[in-house]
Amino acid sequence: MYGWTGKILHIDLDSRQIEVETPSIDMLDTYIGGKGLGGKYLRECATLPWNHPDMVLCIFSGPLAGTLSPTSGRAHIISKSPLTGLIGDASVGGKFSTRLKRAGFDGMVIKGKSPTPVGIVIDNENITIKDAKALWGLDTGSVHKQINPKKASLACIGPAAENGVKFASIIVDRHFAAGRTGLGLSMAQKKIKYILVNGTGRCRVKSLKKLKTAREDIIRLTAASPALMGQFGFTCLGTGAVYDLMDNRRMMPTDNFKKTRFEHASKLNAAMYTNTYSPRKHGCLGCHILCKRIGTKHGRNKTMPEFETMSHFTALIGCMDIDLVVEANELCNRYGMDTITAASTLACHREIKGIDYTKNDVLSLLNDIAHTKGVGKELASGAAAYAGNLKMPETAMTVKGMELPAYDPRGAYGMALGYALSTRGGCHLRAYPISHEIFRKPVATDRFSFSGKARIIKIAEDLNAIVDSLTACKFTFFAAGLEEYAAVFEAVTGIETSAQNLMEKGERIYYNERIINALNGFDKKDDDLPKRFFTQAGSTGNNIKIPPIDQKSFIAARQKYYNIRGLDKKGLPLKEKATALGLSWNN
16 A cells, blocks of 8 residues: 555544554545545534534545655544534644654544543554643643644644634644634543644655656646745745735725725735744745744744734724734634634624724733633624624624635625535635636636636535645645646555546545535525625725625526536435445435
């Protein structure tokens, strides 16, 4: 076996039993890894409540991890979301995936619940469950300092997860967050404070010569990409490079999505962070793009915020202080909270109460949310639950219970459709139509039209499903494509593969997610957007008009998607389609 190790670790925290599964090569080739394998195991307990002891928490690497394959070092974490009740998953960077693979495991499936806090330690093939009572209550930075992982990779939770915050995150290697869907709370529910992984083995590759050739092709393509490696691209400015672009296109969510332009944006862009914090490059193990930034001010290292955090902690909540954004980002990471949901929930609270925030207000509210104190206890369930409890659901800018990121859908109709159809709720990463609507890659499309968008969304979902299963980085696909990664996959595993083969696997993986959600009662009524986007215009200017989305056109595009995806009129999976894709129908 090449690429895969052929070993999946199973840990039962009830019995403290540790077993190793040796899956067949056919099963691995069917589900690949990452999102695909995680979805397979989640399907087996899909109808259980998120906090049931038998609900699984899965962490998987991919077949390319631990090899020379470009940007292949991401890990994928999957469980049922405490925030939404949907499939809950997150792709996270750092060293975890590579260390797990080099320890000899393609992934791990954890079930059960420990009576007391524990840490799981994987040192190559030695697995131990350690007492972690002394670490319970500590923030993620303190846990990292106490454990001092050095070359090992550390995933841990903070006080937010321990206190029941529905959007708690898992922090990996201090600077990387598995943020969305509340997976930190899934980990806390099982009383896992941390997972420490150190692997020093080698990952077998079928043809190193072919892999080096395929790698060179991808490196060459990314080097020629302005969006990735240019002066204003991700490698120089981080994901914050998108900030000016969203402002210019009049699609920056402002004042809880009531506007699409923030007049102070030009003073809050990535260049301002560079001038103030002089950040250095950082990234996942083995990555050549290095989109993360670590800045320094007053002698202290600080993780620079991603684009969504930059936008939501300024325009969305009406603040104009980059120091606040950096401190809010740092506070969320220390406490272990998703920054997108945290900021969006604060924006919802601001609109409902008719208040404005100072810097101290924002930081104080984040502290209260993490410790579920005062109004923070109500905000800890996210915007949808908070607004619903106050009988003002229209103020929650969410889809399927998850808060929308920093791309206003009125400015990009593919994004509008992508948000509504995403299997994990309001998410830009399931399809990321911004690539062609705004970046104009691989081809430009009219951002104010639904024409062709249903098929584009379906294809992009399948593409991103396989990317998350290979555990590669989506950013690479601004330049390279599945043709290049099919060559990498074939070189690593020895399995003859084409881009079309990989797309077919991606379709199976994504359809499995639609089945999981359908088993939990989600259908067409949930594939929708907040009413605000159909009734209120965005901010006009710069010769750009941002009208409300035409609801009839949106519904027609959604129905076209159902037809293309192989769903019925209610958006539900069909037995014939599932069977054709090789998926079981009965749960």
